Amino acid sequence: MSELRKDPVVDRWVIIAAERGRTPTDYQAPQPTPAGAACPLCEGNEQMTPGEIWALRPEGTSADSPGWQVRVVPNKYPALRVEGETNRRGIGSFDMMNGIGAHEVAIESPDHYWQMGDGPPEKIQEVLLSYRSRLSDLYRDERLRYCVIFRNYGAEAGATISHPHSQIMAIPVVPSRVKSKLITARDYYRRKERCIFCDVIDQELAQEERIVFTNDQFVAMTPFASRFPFELAIYPREHSHDFAHVDEKGLAALADVLHRCLANLRASVGSPAYNFVLNVAPNTVPRPGRPEYWQTLGLDYHWHIEILPRLTGVTGFEWGTGFYVNPVAPEEAAEFLRGRAHQQADSVAADRSQ
Amino acid sequence: MSELRKDPVVDRWVIIAAERGRTPTDYQAPQPTPAGAACPLCEGNEQMTPGEIWALRPEGTSADSPGWQVRVVPNKYPALRVEGETNRRGIGSFDMMNGIGAHEVAIESPDHYWQMGDGPPEKIQEVLLSYRSRLSDLYRDERLRYCVIFRNYGAEAGATISHPHSQIMAIPVVPSRVKSKLITARDYYRRKERCIFCDVIDQELAQEERIVFTNDQFVAMTPFASRFPFELAIYPREHSHDFAHVDEKGLAALADVLHRCLANLRASVGSPAYNFVLNVAPNTVPRPGRPEYWQTLGLDYHWHIEILPRLTGVTGFEWGTGFYVNPVAPEEAAEFLRGRAHQQADSVAADRSQ
Numbered sequence: 001m002s003e004l005r006k007d008p009v010v011d012r013w014v015i016i017a018a019e020r021g022r023t024p025t026d027y028q029a030p031q032p033t034p035a036g037a038a039c040p041l042c043e044g045n046e047q048m049t050p051g052e053i054w055a056l057r058p059e060g061t062s063a064d065s066p067g068w069q070v071r072v073v074p075n076k077y078p079a080l081r082v083e084g085e086t087n088r089r090g091i092g093s094f095d096m097m098n099g100i101g102a103h104e105v106a107i108e109s110p111d112h113y114w115q116m117g118d119g120p121p122e123k124i125q126e127v128l129l130s131y132r133s134r135l136s137d138l139y140r141d142e143r144l145r146y147c148v149i150f151r152n153y154g155a156e157a158g159a160t161i162s163h164p165h166s167q168i169m170a171i172p173v174v175p176s177r178v179k180s181k182l183i184t185a186r187d188y189y190r191r192k193e194r195c196i197f198c199d200v201i202d203q204e205l206a207q208e209e210r211i212v213f214t215n216d217q218f219v220a221m222t223p224f225a226s227r228f229p230f231e232l233a234i235y236p237r238e239h240s241h242d243f244a245h246v247d248e249k250g251l252a253a254l255a256d257v258l259h260r261c262l263a264n265l266r267a268s269v270g271s272p273a274y275n276f277v278l279n280v281a282p283n284t285v286p287r288p289g290r291p292e293y294w295q296t297l298g299l300d301y302h303w304h305i306e307i308l309p310r311l312t313g314v315t316g317f318e319w320g321t322g323f324y325v326n327p328v329a330p331e332e333a334a335e336f337l338r339g340r341a342h343q344q345a346d347s348v349a350a351d352r353s354q
Numbered sequence: 355m356s357e358l359r360k361d362p363v364v365d366r367w368v369i370i371a372a373e374r375g376r377t378p379t380d381y382q383a384p385q386p387t388p389a390g391a392a393c394p395l396c397e398g399n400e401q402m403t404p405g406e407i408w409a410l411r412p413e414g415t416s417a418d419s420p421g422w423q424v425r426v427v428p429n430k431y432p433a434l435r436v437e438g439e440t441n442r443r444g445i446g447s448f449d450m451m452n453g454i455g456a457h458e459v460a461i462e463s464p465d466h467y468w469q470m471g472d473g474p475p476e477k478i479q480e481v482l483l484s485y486r487s488r489l490s491d492l493y494r495d496e497r498l499r500y501c502v503i504f505r506n507y508g509a510e511a512g513a514t515i516s517h518p519h520s521q522i523m524a525i526p527v528v529p530s531r532v533k534s535k536l537i538t539a540r541d542y543y544r545r546k547e548r549c550i551f552c553d554v555i556d557q558e559l560a561q562e563e564r565i566v567f568t569n570d571q572f573v574a575m576t577p578f579a580s581r582f583p584f585e586l587a588i589y590p591r592e593h594s595h596d597f598a599h600v601d602e603k604g605l606a607a608l609a610d611v612l613h614r615c616l617a618n619l620r621a622s623v624g625s626p627a628y629n630f631v632l633n634v635a636p637n638t639v640p641r642p643g644r645p646e647y648w649q650t651l652g653l654d655y656h657w658h659i660e661i662l663p664r665l666t667g668v669t670g671f672e673w674g675t676g677f678y679v680n681p682v683a684p685e686e687a688a689e690f691l692r693g694r695a696h697q698q699a700d701s702v703a704a705d706r707s708q
Contacts, residue, residue: 006579007578008554008578009535009551010531010538011534012581013579014579015678016580016680017679017680018682018683079679093550094578094579148670148671148674148675150670150671150673150674152667152669157667157668157670158667158670159667167670171675178676197363199447200362200363224362225360225366225367225368225448226368275670313506313510313664315504316631317504319629319631319660319662320502320632320660321500321531322366323368323525324367324368325368325369326369326371327371329372
């Protein structure tokens with residue numbers, strides 16, 4: 001069983017997942033893994049993964065057989081496991097608990113070489129459907145306080161398997177980084193009776209210079225304080241704390257924006273490695289005995305997606321300060337990502353008026 | 355002039371240093387840079403850098419000429435500049451200020467291929483001397499609230515120039531990440547009248563399993579909640595908040611531990627990229643008009659060095675939660691780093707008994 005350990009000075013948990021099977025001498029930069037017989041995520045190799053938890057597949061086909069479009073399975077080398085108790089305890093001044101939680105893999109396509117930036121939006125929508133379904137299901141387990149869905153694309157982003165996949169992790173605590181965002185959102189709401197994210201979105205739409213794409217339901221922008229070159233954030237235009245509430249039309253609109261962002265990121269800077277993070281509110285199901293704080297925290301949150309291209313390394317300055325140095329102004333990145341450098345100005349205007 | 359921008363939700367500043375000269379289409383992974391005529395940090399090319407601020411060089415040699423052992427110059431493409439005012443201001447709900455601060459480069463050796471892990475300790479001591487000297491000098495400027503000294507070794511750690519060098523950055527705010535460590539240290543001290551770091555060091559020395567090297571003045575360990583495989587932390591055994599107070603004997607003892615850590619890191623996992631961060635207290639010089647909080651915060655801090663090998667990528671999980679997944683238990687990493695895998699047990703025992 002893996003262990004969660006808390007730093008004695010900084011409010012930060014670390015999952016020590018030594019059982020994931022690598023030995024200390026086994027450190028090499030990950031190489032692209034081949035398609036076919038050796039790839040545990042390729043179609044036809046369903047027996048190489050633990051049994052599927054969820055799948056989008058034609059009626060009449062059976063679980064763990066070929067024919068699927070998206071397939072969610074437990075991670076074969078999970079950093080966290082669902083079985084057991086958290087068993088919080090200390091060793092002297094150190095805090096630790098068991099690594100309870102869920103660690104799943106969403107296999108996004110049977111095609112080893114598919115990339116989300118390839119689209120079409122209808123295919124991306126299938127992947128988003130798997131996210132929504134797993135998130136709703138995992139939040140039924142009241143031990144799981146927070147769920148993060150992410151994809152690592154490319155070795156620099158930490159990907160160790162080339163086959164297109166996302167990861168779904170649900171953990172037994174709300175991370176302090178998330179908590180501080182939640183508290184900021186709640187305090188702002190109490191003071192202004194408005195969502196802080198909604199206000200930022202309105203200001204960005206008014207200023208225009210960091211807007212990359214919009215459609216009737218979503219807006220993609222390069223954040224004002226972008227940490228990384230070509231960093232992107234995608235928000236629903238209407239306030240919503242819960243990704244599980246997005247309907248089919250919303251998933252289609254989100255797939256449209258995601259497709260355009262990732263395709264233009266590739267056109268702008270040549271298929272960079274990136275991390276994709278779906279940020280949602282914690283598991284806010286009210287339950288007896290929990291203080292009101294925990295029951296309500298998160299309802300004034302606004303879910304969003306971050307896309308963090310890994311074009312620059314994280315340096316000692318970032319590790320030492322939590323500050324970031326970004327050599328590309330987000331306004332300039334937005335100009336590129338809108339496609340002005342690649343398309344005629346009038347087709348961009350058409351994009352932006354949608 | 356670069357800009358500091360604050361995220362509207364997260365307490366995090368970003369330095370937008372667009373003038374550093376890269377264009378958005380200019381993103382390639384950094385390649386090793388050659389020695390000789392093309393390397394601005396090599397001996398003989400002193401005219402390729404801004405004029406030296408500090409140097410360790412034989413008496414009688416003149417500034418910006420060959421013959422030096424260590425040479426500190428302003429960064430040619432600084433993320434921050436000393437001239438001007440911070441001029442804090444807002445745009446709607448966004449906060450920003452000018453990029454005031456210092457950004458210097460400590461060229462550690464005239465030899466393009468020297469690595470700190472090569473030693474000898476006497477050479478490393480020369481580099482540490484440059485750190486101490488620059489830190490003391492920069493803290494004379496009361497606008498500079500925090501100074502971080504770091505080195506990025508290898509492209510995965512963000513290094514763009516191969517010639518051995520460290521960077522020294524002094525910034526006009528105390529980062530919230532640092533502030534929260536300072537507040538934890540102060541609160542702990544008030545409650546217990548002991549330093550939290552001293553207590554952690556005592557516990558680690560008693561438990562032994564994460565201790566890598568010690569000598570009479572310093573202790574190197576793999577932290578209990580290590581974020582990364584083979585992460586190392588080095589602390590002075592005696593309480594000290596200020597690296598500038600370390601005397602010559604202390605620098606020699608620190609150089610000894612650093613040399614052994616870096617040499618054994620290389621022997622254990624083959625010269626990985628790493629970030630090295632010197633964590634010191636903020637600029638605590640008391641001055642009239644400043645609230646007591648700022649005058650005292652930091653005196654109960656305990657300076658330390660972090661060495662963060664970049665063997666695993668930072669994934670979407672880390673970006674989304676601030677949690678880390680570490681596939682190597684620090685106890686196991688310490689075992690390797692002590693050299694048990696590479697040396698006879700009795701020589702290790704000799705190391706540890708020092």
